[in-house]
Amino acid sequence: MSGKVYLGVDLGGTTIKLGLCDEQGNLLQTYEGPTGTEHGADVVLENIAQYARKLVEESAYTWEQVAGIGAGFAGFMDMEEGVMKLAPNLGWRDVPVRRILEEKLGKPVKINNDANVAALGEAWAGAGKGINNLVCYTLGTGVGGGVIIRGHIYEGFNGMAGELGHMVIVPDLEAIDCGCGKKGCLETVSSATGIIRMAKEAVARGEHTSLALVENIMAKDVFDAAKTGDETALRIINRAALYIGKSMALISVVLNPQRFIVGGGVSKAGDILFDAIRKYYIEHAQETVKEGVDIVPAILGNDAGIVGAAGLSLRA
Incomplete structure (x- = not known):
């Protein structure tokens, strides 16, 4: 398949859900796996990286077609620096999420609050489209x-x-x-x-x-x-x-x-x-x-x- 795709990550306390979207916000492929919260931030972020690659491998697209990756987290974060300041449900504090994921995936990564991300989803391709x-x-x-x-x-x-x-x-x-x-x-x-x-x-x-x-x-x-x-x-x-x-x-x-x-x-x-x-x-x-x-x-x-x-x- 030709064209750019965008990868989204929804990090939950028990499950990580991922999806590929086209430039219009159409959901093309999904994947999910256990979060592994009990093993700490390093394991969770490695799980995200592995699941992301599996998602693309199982799709009709190539890793080269992934133009950007975004992730939604529940917690308090410094969006500018890409740092999770505090995630009570995950037990994280001052985790440089964006830097770690960019190093693991070799792609630009953006992070944001999970509620903001859900609102953007509805605005882009849901009840708020247009x-x-x-x-x-x-x-x-x-x-x-x-x-x-x-x-x-x-x-x-x-x-x-x-x-x-x-x-x-x-x-x-x-x-x-x-x-x-x-x-x-x-x-x-x-x-x-x-x-x-x-x-x-x-x-x-x-x-x-x-x-x-x-x-x-x-x-x-x-x-x-x-x-x-x-x-x-x-x-x-x-x-x-x-x-x-x-x-x-x-x-x-x-x-x-x-x-x-x-x-x-x-x-x-x-x-x-x-x-x-x-x-x-x-x-x-x-x-x-x-x-x-x-x-x-x-x-x-x-x-x-x-x-x-x-x-x-x-x-x-």
Whole structure:
């Protein structure tokens, strides 16, 4: 096969996922293998190098056609220097990731935060294709995010832009402590963890809800109960959606994005969540900034990370 290809790496705590993309962001080939976190950074980075070469060997492309390599990591990094400053889930501190991978692979390497990378994937080849200015939310165990301005990741002056889950948005009288050390963060109410917490508290208060019959409540149980008309579940979903919608309204007067993309496990709830988010966004956003703005689900799923990582070579 002729033409350039771009290799993306999505580093997870247990699995490393890799993919090859063409210049339009089409995913051509994938590969995955165990991370090997327990063996330390040197082994993990060697695994990435080996998996990358295996990916290309098993594809219709040659190593010479790989024009660039990108990788997404969860943690705090110095993007300019290519150094992972702190990756709590991996146990890494001050690891010169870019230099090591470039030495092992003989190709230019770019690294970035995993949430930024997933946002870039959706912008390049997913629900944001053709949209230059967008904001992506990831609703999972926590709330992550990424900001795309003029088709490129916006990192802020020290790489912390897009930490949407830690917008302090819940009023003081309702606020609880967040894992980040602050109170009232979006993540405390609009993540899967927050939804589960609110459901368990409602059951503990003795509210009349079908959730009282669920032994180990998960976020999906709350959405399923809401879809049957359970008033407690509906109130919890509406509260989660309210603060997402309000946070989008705040972002709109600062960044004026054309589209909000919502992904992550919680987003799979579908219309019952999205309809509520849109309702609250419309209620709270300024008239001058909400016209023409849409709120849509992410479409790349688990591939967003590898597609976005591949796109770092072109659009970071």
